[in-house]
Amino acid sequence: MKTQISERKLIQEKEDLASEKNKISDSFRKVSSESEKTALMEKSKSIEGRVVELKKKLNEVENKLNNHLLEIPNIPHHTCPIGDSEEGNKLIEKHGEITNTNSDEHSDILDKLHMLSFEDAVKITQNRFVVLKGQVASLHRALINYMLSKQVKNGYQEYNVPYICNSESLTGTGQLPKFEERFIQTIKR
The missing domain is CATH 1.10.287 (Helix Hairpins)
Structure with missing residues (x-):
């Protein structure tokens, strides 16, 4: 005020x-x-x-x-339950049978198969990224190409945009200031 x-x-x-x-x-x-x-x-x-x-x-x-x-958050819909954790979430609908298994996380499986590497990503970007390898990298690219081809047929115009953006763009998309500490910045020398 x-x-x-x-x-x-x-x-x-x-x-x-x-x-x-x-x-x-x-x-x-x-x-x-x-x-x-x-x-x-x-x-x-x-x-x-x-x-x-x-x-x-x-x-x-x-x-x-x-x-x-x-920094002012969005006002939640009046039907949204207020809770301190995931246990406060309300199940609205359930489909199929949920089985509880003690299986490994997908990232652990792919790491054991040498198809992804968090360590290699740390060498490149420090943190928060992963390097995909071999068949998983090929699958990732194939899924992107499939999605683009499908959407171009639906009238979507493909763009190839820069991998970096300015703070105004990040603010306009709701990333800043909330996630500022998560971003890697370029600096002028």
Whole structure:
């Protein structure tokens, strides 16, 4: 709330200064003496300097306000149960028979078969990725190609986009600021 009030005050002050600068411009056309023109130009420069400072402060306040707004979660639907863990989830529908087996995770099986590697991925990207190998890598590519071919037939236009994106794109897709610590950043040198 304080940030929003601060933003409004800065906007009002900036608009007041812009109005004052416009009045000076109008006065400048009406005066004839060089001393009056010089005084008006000095006053205009002073106002412009203050406007630049205000724009900088306003930008900081707006960024702070936007970051606060982005942290506000979506309101859950009134039918969503509130719980502290998965046990609080409500089963809506069940299909087929669920069997409980003590089988290995798919990643453990593929690791034993040397078809994926978390260790190799760590060498490349540090964490949160996996390297697919051999038949699993081929299957992954085949599934992507199948999906693309199927969707192109349905009117989808294929794009090949950059693998990196800017913070505005990540904010617009809901990734920032919530997951900021998870991203790997490029830096200017």
